[in-house]
Amino acid sequence: xxxxxxxxxxxxxxxxxxxxxxxxxxxxxxxxxxxxxxxxxxxxxxxxxxxxxxxxxxxxxxxxxxxxxxxxxxxxxxxxxxxxxxxxxxxxxxxxxxxxxxxxxxxxxxxxxxxxxxxxxxxxxxxxxxxxxxxxxxxxxxxxxxxxxxxxxxxxxxxxxxxxxxxxxxxxxxxxxxxxxxxxxxxxxxxxxxxxxxxxxxxxxxxxxxxxxxxxxxxxxxxxxxxxxxxxxxxxxxxxxxxxxxxxxxxxxxxxxxxxxxxxxxxxxxxxxxxxxxxxxxxxxxxxxxxxxxxxxxxxxxxxxxxxxxxxxxxxxxxxxxxxxxxxxxxxxxxxxxxxxxxxxxxxxxxxxxxxxxxxxxxxxxxxxxxxxxxxxxxxxxxxxxxxxxxxxxxxxxxxxxxxxxxxxxxxxxxxxxxxxxxxxxxxxxxxxxxxxxxxxxxxxxxxxxxxxxxxxxxxxxxxxxxxxxxxxxxxxxxxxxxxxxxxxxxxxxxxxxxxxxxxxxxxxxxxxxxxxxxxxxxxxxxxxxxxxxxxxxxxxxxxxxxxxxxxxxxxxxxxxxxxxxxxxxxxxxxxxxxxxxxxxxxxxxxxxxxxxxxxxxxxxxxxxxxxxxxxxxxxxxxxxxxxxxxxxxxxxxxxxxxxxxxxxxxxxxxxxxxxxxxxxxxxxxxxxxxxxxxxxxxxxxxxxxxxxxxxxxxxxxxxxxxxxxxxxxxxxxxxxxxxxxxxxxxxxxxxxxxxxxxxxxxxxxxxxxxxxxxxxxxxxxxxxxxxxxxxxxxxxx
Numbered sequence: 035x036x037x038x039x040x041x042x043x044x045x046x047x048x049x050x051x052x053x054x055x056x057x058x059x060x061x062x063x064x065x066x067x068x069x070x071x072x073x074x075x076x077x078x079x080x081x082x083x084x085x086x087x088x089x090x091x092x093x094x095x096x097x098x099x100x101x102x103x104x105x106x107x108x109x110x111x112x113x114x115x116x117x118x119x120x121x122x123x124x125x126x127x128x129x130x131x132x133x134x135x136x137x138x139x140x141x142x143x144x145x146x147x148x149x150x151x152x153x154x155x156x157x158x159x160x161x162x163x164x165x166x167x168x169x170x171x172x173x174x175x176x177x178x179x180x181x182x183x184x185x186x187x188x189x190x191x192x193x194x195x196x197x198x199x200x201x202x203x204x205x206x207x208x209x210x211x212x213x214x215x216x217x218x219x220x221x222x223x224x225x226x227x228x229x230x231x232x233x234x235x236x237x238x239x240x241x242x243x244x245x246x247x248x249x250x251x252x253x254x255x256x257x258x259x260x261x262x263x264x265x266x267x268x269x270x271x272x273x274x275x276x277x278x279x280x281x282x283x284x285x286x287x288x289x290x291x292x293x294x295x296x297x298x299x300x301x302x303x304x305x306x307x308x309x310x311x312x313x314x315x316x317x318x319x320x321x322x323x324x325x326x327x328x329x330x331x332x333x334x335x336x337x338x339x340x341x342x343x344x345x346x347x348x349x350x351x352x353x354x355x356x357x358x359x360x361x362x363x364x365x366x367x368x369x370x371x372x373x374x375x376x377x378x379x380x381x382x383x384x385x386x387x388x389x390x391x392x393x394x395x396x397x398x399x400x401x402x403x404x405x406x407x408x409x410x411x412x413x414x415x416x417x418x419x420x421x422x423x424x425x426x427x428x429x430x431x432x433x434x435x436x437x438x439x440x441x442x443x444x445x446x447x448x449x450x451x452x453x454x455x456x457x458x459x460x461x462x463x464x465x466x467x468x469x470x471x472x473x474x475x476x477x478x479x480x481x482x483x484x485x486x487x488x489x490x491x492x493x494x495x496x497x498x499x500x501x502x503x504x505x506x507x508x509x510x511x512x513x514x515x516x517x518x519x520x521x522x523x524x525x526x527x528x529x530x531x532x533x534x535x536x537x538x539x540x541x542x543x544x545x546x547x548x549x550x551x552x553x554x555x556x557x558x559x560x561x562x563x564x565x566x567x568x569x570x571x572x573x574x575x576x577x578x579x580x581x582x583x584x585x586x587x588x589x590x591x592x593x594x595x596x597x598x599x600x601x602x603x604x605x606x607x608x609x610x611x612x613x614x615x616x617x618x619x620x621x622x623x624x625x626x627x628x629x630x631x632x633x634x635x636x637x638x639x640x641x642x643x644x645x646x647x648x649x650x651x652x653x654x655x656x657x658x659x660x661x662x663x664x665x666x667x668x669x670x671x672x673x674x675x676x677x678x679x680x681x682x683x684x685x686x687x688x689x690x691x692x693x694x695x696x697x698x699x700x701x702x703x704x705x706x707x708x709x710x711x712x713x714x715x716x717x718x719x720x721x722x723x724x725x726x727x728x729x730x731x732x733x734x735x736x737x738x739x740x741x742x743x744x745x746x747x748x749x750x751x752x753x754x755x756x757x758x759x760x761x762x763x764x765x766x767x768x769x770x771x772x773x774x775x776x777x778x779x780x781x782x783x784x785x786x787x788x789x790x791x792x793x794x795x796x797x798x799x800x801x802x803x804x805x806x807x808x809x810x811x812x813x814x815x816x
Contacts, residue, residue, distance in 0.1 A: 048141065051091040051114065052079040053150040054132075055103045060220035061092040061113045062207040063134040071128040073101065075148045080117065080130055082149065088117045091138060091152045094221060105143030105150060111225040114138045114154065134207070137224065161202060161229045170233045171202055177240035178209045184247035188212060206232050213239065264324065291319045294335050302344045306499050311338055334436060337443060338497065341450060346457045346505070350414035351382045363408040364401055365542045370394060370529045374409055391484050391508045393465070393523075395515040396531030397645075397762075399581020402511040403463055405531075409509060410459035418449040422476070423464035431479035433496035443496040446483055446503070457505040465510045466517035477519040484508055484525045532761040533580025533649075535768065535792060536573050543569045547586045555593040560608060562596045564589070567613040574769070575623035580649075580762065592619045634740050637732030641724030642745040642767060642775070643716070644759030649766030651743060653710055654724050656732040661704030669709030672717025679707055681750055682726040685804070686733070689752065693808060695733045705729065720757035722748035723776065723807060736812055743767050744776035744807070752804040756780035764792055773797060776807055 054069070054076055061067065071077055083090040093112035100107055119131040138154035145151070161167055175196055182188045192212060199205045210223045219239070226232040298311050318331045350356060356378050360371045373392065394402040403419070410417035425431070433444035442448070449460060468476050482488045489503040512518055515528055534542065548564060551557075569589075577584040596609045596619075611619060641652035665683060667676050683705065690697040707725065709716055723746040731738050745763055747755040756778045767775055777785070779800040785793070801807050 048153055048155050049089075049114070049138075050151055050153045051089055052083045053091045053093055053108070053112075053143070053152045054079055054115075054130075055108060055150070056092055056094050057098040058217060060094050060217060060224055061115065061132070061134055062211045062224060063113055063136050064204050064207045065113075065134040065211050066118070067132060067134075069130045069132055070123075071130055072126075075103075075150075077128055079149045080120065080128060084117055084120055089135075090115055090117060090132070091140075091154060092132065092134070093140070093152070094217060098217070103150065105145065108140075108143065108150070109221055109225075110140040110143075111221070112138055112140065112152075112154075113224070114156070137227070157227045167202065167230070170230070170237070171205065174205065174209065174233055174237055174240070177237060177244060180244050181213075181240055181247070184244060184251055185214070187214070202229060202233065206236060209236055209240075213243070215239070290323070290332055291315065294318070294332070294339065297339050298335075301339055303338075304343060304500075304502075307338060307343065310499055311335060330436060334496075337447075337451070338499075341447065341501070342454055342456050345455045347415050347455050349378075349381055349457075350412065351378055353378055353382075356412040359412040360408055363411070364405060365545060366534065366538050367401065367405060367531060370405055370531070373527070373529060374412060378413070391486075391510060391526045393510040393512060393515065393518070393526035393528045394531055395512045395528055397513060397533055397580035399579055399583030400531045400533055401581070402531060403461065406459060406461035406509045406511070409507070413459065413507065415507065416453045416455050416458040417461070418453045418458050419461045419463060420445050420449050421463045423467040425468055425476045428476050428479045429495065431476050431483065433494040435495045436498075441496055443494050446492070447494045447497065447501065450501070450503075450506075456502060457507070459507045459509060462508065462510045464512065465522070466512035466514050468519075477522050481521055481525065484510070484522065486525075530761075533765055534582060535765060535789075536570065537791065539573050539582055539585060540566060540569050542582050543573075543585060543589060547582065547589050551586070551590045551593045555590070555597055557593055557596065561600060562593065563608065563610045564592060565610070565612045568611045568616050571613050571616055571623075572620070575625055576620055578625045580765070588620055595619045634737035636735050636737050637728055639724045639728035639731060639738050640740070640743040640772070641721050642743050642763035643718075643721070644762050649759065649762030649764070651766055651770050651772070652716070652721060652724065654721065654728040655708045655710065656728040657706045657708075658699075658703040658732050659706060660702070662702070663700055664704040665700075666704065666706040667708075668706070669711070670715050671709065672715060674719055675717050675721055678719055678722040678748070679725050681722060681748060682729055685726060685748065685750055685752055686729060688750075689805075692805065693730055693734070693812070695730070699733055719747040719755075720745045720759075722746060723754060723804065726804060727807065727811060730808070730812060734812060738811060739774070741772055742774040742776070742811075743772045746776070746778040746801070748804055754778045754780075754801050754804060754807075756784075760784050761788055761792065764788065764796065768792070768795070774799065776801060776810070778802075 054071070055073075056069075059067075071080055080090065091112055092115045093108045093110075095103065096107055096109060113134045114136050115132045115134050117130060118133055121129040123129055136156055138152075138156055140152045140154050142153040143150060144153075178196055179193045182190065182192050196205060196208060199208065206223075206229065210220065213220070213236075215223075223232065223235060223239075226235055295315055298315065303311065314331050314335055318328065318335070321328045321331065353375055356375060357371070360367075360374065364371075370392070394405060396402060406419070407417055429444065431444045431446060433447060434441035443451075450456070450458070453460070462480075465480075468480075482492055483503060486504065489506075491500040492503045493500060510526055515523065515530075518526075544566070552559065552562070569585075572585060572588050576588050579585070592611055596611075599609060600606055617623075637656040637658075639654045639656075641654060643650050643652040665679065667679055671679070683700065686693060686695070687697065687700065690699075696702065707728070709721075723744050726748055727738060727744065745757050747757060749755065760777070760781055764775070773795065774797045776799045779802045782800060785798065799810060801810075
């Protein structure tokens with residue numbers, strides 16, 4: 035119990051005191067701390083307490099950012115303090131010197147005239163003095179001494195101060211006041227009334243804090259030692275460099291500079307590159323190896339010296355050998371093969387020609403990428419593959435400038451380094467899938483790469499010197515040539531790879547896919563036989579594609595099933611897969627052509643469509659419903675196809691006499707046109723004649739032949755205009771068993787270029803005007 039200047043504290047009595055809210059501070063008993071008071075309510079509270087008994091209750095705020103304080107914003111445990119001195123500062127603030135007296139627990143907060151008052155009680159905790167308490171005291175003081183020694187922010191005098199104290203209550207509060215803890219953690223110490231529990235809590239906290247400070251001290255020592263070592267090495271390197279300069283000696287043999295200089299002297303470089311390397315080597319020799327710029331320059335020099343500048347491979351000029359290689363690798367594909375043979379023939383006469391840019395356009399799985407490899411093999415050149423799909427940053431083509439950390443050349447220069455020669459076959463895959471964003475337009479960056487008039491001096495942002503790409507044979511692939519930007523498309527020679535006919539797929543499977551899968555699955559020819567009838571069944575009912583990618587997957591599945599069967603039955607010598615037992619290996623057929631089966635229907639017409647994955651048939655269904663002036667179009671039709679339907683309706687109304695239908699059919703019927711497979715988007719003008727024929731069939735109640743399909747754009751005057759994608763459309767017709775096809779007369783030149791195998795079995799009807807189609811389909815027989 036302590037004597038106060040004003041009155042003696044009675045532990046059984048409650049006291050009502052003015053409250054001084056504290057920000058970011060927990061005030062412990064026995065602390066003497068100067069406080070700066072600035073809030074008007076707090077200044078008034080302090081001045082009022084000073085006029086009275088000078089006692090005030092110090093309570094911490096839960097949220098230090100709050101200015102307008104209420105009772106619920108304060109902790110309910112604090113310290114009863116005595117104001118020792120007040121000094122009013124020139125700026126209106128008060129500097130208050132406060133001494134902490136004893137802990138207090140708030141029974142009630144209340145506000146009077148903007149001043150918060152607290153009714154508090156003074157709990158009291160006694161601890162018996164014995165060997166255990168003495169041990170706790172010594173442990174606590176020992177841990178605090180260690181804490182002070184490890185913490186550079188605390189003065190060593192604290193160790194002497196705490197050693198002179200005997201009162202355990204005072205020792206705990208003294209130590210708690212100097213711990214670097216969060217406000218909530220210090221508040222927990224303040225609220226712990228039981229002295230023994232408070233000592234144990236402080237011991238746990240000090241043990242944890244000492245462990246952290248010890249680790250920090252070890253790290254500081256390691257960092258300090260490393261810095262000293264680095265500075266020492268730097269100093270020695272600089273001394274060594276100065277001594278060499280004074281003696282006029284070159285860099286020692288085996289150093290980075292010496293290795294790069296030897297490589298440079300044996301490398302044949304253009305004049306611009308040679309000057310750049312000499313300049314950078316001179317800079318590198320003067321820079322300490324530990325400098326960050328040293329590695330940047332060294333990496334730059336390594337890139338230049340590792341790139342091919344004059345290295346070439348000798349072109350294979352034998353047309354017969356090239357023809358043999360191309361035929362070995364690919365079945366069909368006559369156009370690209372012929373174009374390559376033309377290139378080799380010219381190469382025999384002209385030793386150096388500007389690198390051509392071929393664009394192989396076609397659906398997935400037709401062999402575009404593998405054809406690029408075959409071209410390299412036929413020419414005897416190295417091959418580089420670069421995928422452009424999803425590229426949206428121009429820097430991926432041109433590279434990053436050396437000012438950026440981790441900068442590198444673009445993919446073009448990286449590909450040339452990989453090739454090792456300046457005349458490789460460079461395949462740019464999926465050029466139609468390049469994206470333009472705020473980061474730049476990669477397609478525009480490719481213009482300089484692919485333009486024969488510019489690519490002899492291609493500048494990569496990283497190299498910053500001209501690089502010759504004119505001897506590179508660029509091959510570009512795309513699924514859809516129309517998706518390639520026009521300026522880029524203008525630099526290319528388009529070669530269409532439309533897809534394979536069924537007999538071609540059968541030959542490819544027999545000659546290429548089956549031997550490949552046998553090898554991959556460890557099968558011998560005598561262990562598995564896949565009959566031609568089974569392959570044909572897979573082509574028709576298990577794969578619906580222009581290429582052979584899914585066909586290869588199905589053959590691989592058969593091979594895996596065969597391996598399992600041979601492993602289970604050791605006595606089995608051979609497995610034969612035919613049409614009858616195919617479902618045991620592949621399950622039930624995935625594609626059953628039900629579109630054209632069944633009897634002829636009124637208001638149903640069959641069209642032909644082009645898709646990026648090959649051709650397909652397009653079924654148009656027309657229903658007439660009692661109603662008035664309404665045209666409904668369903669099946670996810672695009673804007674152009676919707677316009678074609680409107681043209682069909684207006685054209686039929688303008689020719690009602692010729693077609694012998696009611697002129698005002700739209701006033702009596704609602705017309706609903708639907709194209710099945712409603713989830714698949716459909717667009718384009720080539721369905722115009724099909725829409726018109728389906729609508730006339732519904733109006734005349736006369737069905738159309740089920741073995742006939744048509745394609746062509748129609749105008750309001752009934753003219754039939756040419757359409758594209760003929761090869762894909764005819765392949766789809768052949769796949770679905772169509773015998774007769776109506777085509778625009780303007781497409782006759784395109785048909786002449788198609789293979790005889792594709793046209794075999796078709797009856798082609800060429801028309802210029804829709805009335806010719808009407809006469810063929812609907813004219814009554816006399």
